[in-house]
Amino acid sequence: MRAPLAWQIATVTSIRQETATVRSFTFAVPDWQPHLAGQHYDIRLTAADGYQAQRSYSIASEPMRIGEIALTVERIEGGEVSTYFHDVATVGERIEIRGPIGGYFVWEAAMGGPLLLIAGGSGVVPLMSMLRHRAGAGAKIPTALLFSSRRRDDVIYFDELESLRAADPTLHVFHTLTREQPPGWSGYGRRIDRSMLVDVLAAIGGPPRVFVCGPTLLVEAATEGLVGLAVDPSQIRTERFGPTGV
Amino acid sequence: MTDRFVTRGFEGRGRVPGSANRIPPGQHEIKDFPVLSAGPTPHTPLESWTFAIEGLVDQPVSWTWPEFLALPAQEYVVDISCVTKWTHLDMRWYGVSVDLLLEHVRLDPKAAFAIAFGDGGYTTNLPIPDLVNGQAFVAYQYDGQPLSPPHGGPARMVVPHLYFWKSAKWVRGIRFVELDKPGFWESLGYNNHGDPWKEERYSEE
Numbered sequence: 001m002r003a004p005l006a007w008q009i010a011t012v013t014s015i016r017q018e019t020a021t022v023r024s025f026t027f028a029v030p031d032w033q034p035h036l037a038g039q040h041y042d043i044r045l046t047a048a049d050g051y052q053a054q055r056s057y058s059i060a061s062e063p064m065r066i067g068e069i070a071l072t073v074e075r076i077e078g079g080e081v082s083t084y085f086h087d088v089a090t091v092g093e094r095i096e097i098r099g100p101i102g103g104y105f106v107w108e109a110a111m112g113g114p115l116l117l118i119a120g121g122s123g124v125v126p127l128m129s130m131l132r133h134r135a136g137a138g139a140k141i142p143t144a145l146l147f148s149s150r151r152r153d154d155v156i157y158f159d160e161l162e163s164l165r166a167a168d169p170t171l172h173v174f175h176t177l178t179r180e181q182p183p184g185w186s187g188y189g190r191r192i193d194r195s196m197l198v199d200v201l202a203a204i205g206g207p208p209r210v211f212v213c214g215p216t217l218l219v220e221a222a223t224e225g226l227v228g229l230a231v232d233p234s235q236i237r238t239e240r241f242g243p244t245g246v
Numbered sequence: 247m248t249d250r251f252v253t254r255g256f257e258g259r260g261r262v263p264g265s266a267n268r269i270p271p272g273q274h275e276i277k278d279f280p281v282l283s284a285g286p287t288p289h290t291p292l293e294s295w296t297f298a299i300e301g302l303v304d305q306p307v308s309w310t311w312p313e314f315l316a317l318p319a320q321e322y323v324v325d326i327s328c329v330t331k332w333t334h335l336d337m338r339w340y341g342v343s344v345d346l347l348l349e350h351v352r353l354d355p356k357a358a359f360a361i362a363f364g365d366g367g368y369t370t371n372l373p374i375p376d377l378v379n380g381q382a383f384v385a386y387q388y389d390g391q392p393l394s395p396p397h398g399g400p401a402r403m404v405v406p407h408l409y410f411w412k413s414a415k416w417v418r419g420i421r422f423v424e425l426d427k428p429g430f431w432e433s434l435g436y437n438n439h440g441d442p443w444k445e446e447r448y449s450e451e
Contacts, residue, residue: 046252047256047258053274088255094253224287233286236285238283240280
């Protein structure tokens with residue numbers, strides 16, 4: 001296996017607005033290699049005077065898209081890399097990347113399930129790569145996504161998640177909106193708690209393999225809730241981001 | 247760097263005047279304290295907590311929580327760099343020097359590496375020269391408060407001159423061994439040594 005570490009220049013081929021503050025960027029990657037769902041790429045930006053900034057971004061796309069990857073980037077006010085992506089980068093932009101990186105927060109269909117994915121905000125990105133991989137592989141592994149967002153307009157990938165769910169009775173998608181719920185909202189309207197976890201576990205049955213990604217408080221609440229419901233801690237993998245984000 | 251690629255339109259507004267010589271390459275300064283862990287936070291009751299020095303030592307030693315708190319401790323103000331790219335300057339910890347812990351044992355001359363181990367099965371490996379001479383401590387307070395469980399409490403090893411995954415959370419002891427053995431992240435693509443100033447992030451660099 002090639003060391004996935006050399007910096008290379010990738011080209012932005014499309015940009016999609018996911019929500020008011022979140023965009024997905026598809027890159028053509030010259031020295032592409034398949035990733036595992038859950039892995040990330042490092043990004044390096046260099047100013048004319050040599051100043052550099054690096055950040056890591058989770059891969060949103062599924063591994064079978066040969067020659068390209070998609071990264072989903074939330075705009076963090078005051079963040080020099082995410083604001084570059086949102087305010088400067090256009091289609092055709094050339095940007096230094098290296099990857100794929102990371103070997104623990106990963107899932108492939110061969111690892112089996114049932115699969116429980118819990119996301120807060122842009123923590124959904126690596127989990128979306130898993131769901132896209134699962135759909136692309138045609139894997140009917142019982143799977144639930146519990147996705148916490150602030151408001152309906154902040155839900156990343158809402159329509160795509162609806163399509164995936166509609167096409168696959170073994171996929172269960174649960175949304176919770178913690179700040180504000182629109183009229184007629186049928187999902188949850190509170191922070192993740194024990195009774196929500198009971199519902200989600202019941203939907204998939206059996207001891208799950210769990211991936212949780214989101215802000216620290218959400219990850220702590222979800223994992224402590226699951227351990228309290230007798231989910232094996234060694235089957236729970238977490239990826240967290242705090243207020244700093246990435 | 248001779249083959250530098252300049253990113254169109256990137257000005258680098260994140261420069262921090264004055265602290266640049268304290269920020270390792272590829273890192274950026276932050277003021278908060280992100281939590282990064284691979285799994286659930288363990289919660290070990292203090293009554294059953296112990297800290298052990300074991301492996302290639304003449305006589306293993308172990309302290310209970312009250313015994314550990316009774317050891318001479320001191321404040322450390324250090325810069326911390328996480329491989330996820332953040333650097334936090336002047337983090338204020340309180341704890342016990344690893345040098346002091348090692349005064350309680352005699353290391354076998356064959357001992358060359360240390361494995362720090364913690365609750366939840368976490369391990370990280372270090373050459374002994376990276377652990378001694380004031381370079382490492384076991385902290386149980388951060389910023390004047392008991393170290394919280396998400397940050398590794400009740401006690402965390404801190405090795406400020408290496409990336410922060412070398413600072414084992416929920417640490418329960420140090421095992422001395424003759425042959426190096428990669429720990430948790432070192433087995434999963436991260437660098438065996440982890441010096442931020444050499445940007446030793448991943449396995450092959």
